[in-house]
Amino acid sequence: MTVVETIETSSLGDRSYLATDGEVAVVVDPQRDIDRVLTLVDAQGLQVTHVLETHIHNDYLTGGLELAARTGAVYVLPADSGAEFDHLSVKDGDVLEAGAMRLRVLHTPGHTHHHVSYALHEADGQAVGVFTGGSMLFGATGRTDLVSPEDTTGLTHAQYHSVQRLVRELPAEAEVFPTHGFGSFCSATPTSGTASTVGEQVGANPALTLAEQEYVDALLAGLDVYPAYYARMGPINRSGPPAVDLSLPQRVDGAELRRRIQAGEWIVDLRHRVAFAAGHLPESLNFELGDNLVTYLGWLYRWDAPLTLIGESEHQIADARRELVRIGIDELAGAAIDDMEGLADDGALRSYRVSDFAGLAAELECGPVQILDARRDDERAAGFVRSSRHMPLHQLADRLDEVPQGEVWVYCGSGYRASIAASVLDRPGRQVVLVDDDYGSAKELGLEDEPRGGDRR
Known part of the structure; x- marks a missing residue:
């Protein structure tokens, strides 16, 4: 019987997988810190025969190349991935044999042009699961704008047909094992749940509940900014990341x-x-x-x-x-x-106030307050604190001259991004107040204004 173990990387919203028949193992989309995989393999006395990538990743550096080298496994990537190192290139319809497991390659373009999924079959031919990478996610699909603006619409149509294909060719009881979709910016829209089957996705996934053009329009409307470091990941993954080093850096006084x-x-x-x-x-x-x-x-x-x-x-x-x-x-x-x-060492430390939305409400009763909203455009579009100025965190460093001097209260959705913004702003000439609170409190306190006519200032 095949067992699939999940290796969670919650900080990136991703999952890697280890599938085993009890003797041999296959690893899918491993993160760069491969010691987590090796610990599982060693503890169970497994032989890794294949390391599989569903696509060239844009949100992290892969550990696949090093893991394959360390274990003697075959490193498998989709055809036309552009990888510049030795690997086994697979195309639609290819079948990989690993002990009692069979993995059938399904070309599922959308997240990228070359993206594939791997249907997991047991020795009797039964499909028990599918590793979907950035194709079918739980109640969503992978974003389609990471290749280029010119390719986005075409890839969105392709994504729709890829998810439709998975449903046509796989049994309803087959488990779905996506790489993205647990908070990853590689998800086009928010996902739901932590486990699912192909059959359950039929009633939950927009690529299966909407007509094609409705799906395309909805996905494109849901796309927003993604982290700037994504631009660096693909090229490094194609050339092959160097071996990972987790040693501690040198101490400084x-x-x-x-x-x-x-x-x-x-x-x-x-x-x-x-x-x-x-x-x-x-x-x-x-x-x-x-x-x-x-x-x-x-x-x-x-x-x-x-x-x-x-x-x-x-x-x-x-x-x-x-x-x-x-x-x-x-x-x-x-x-x-x-x-x-x-x-x-006797040098001056800086500090600033920490408050919450109740504190902000009390401050507003006393008079005007300079307020900075560090959230993304899509969050701002759904509503914002009255009289606040919008400056997404990722733009702040380049727009500091637009932030007024004097006291500035800064908020986001939870306090985390606001804390980064506050540390950026904390310089002579400004007094920062960090709003360390969930944005839902602003709504409950009646601080929220709703955008009119698309205003996101």
């Missing part, structure tokens, strides 16, 4: 840290947003360690700048290191582990 700040280097403080607000080194940036770290640090990071981390422990630095190598931030200039007073 407070004096060296301050020298690096003065030199304009990137200093990222991983502490919780409230702790950062209470006291931090001037001109350091707060990217709180958690599931959002890699997305937003990767999005905003200036890739040619030396990067030093500040953490509360070696464990915290190691976790951040793992997250960052997943998107190719390999070269860390160092790490500082100490309390803020020790790192400051």
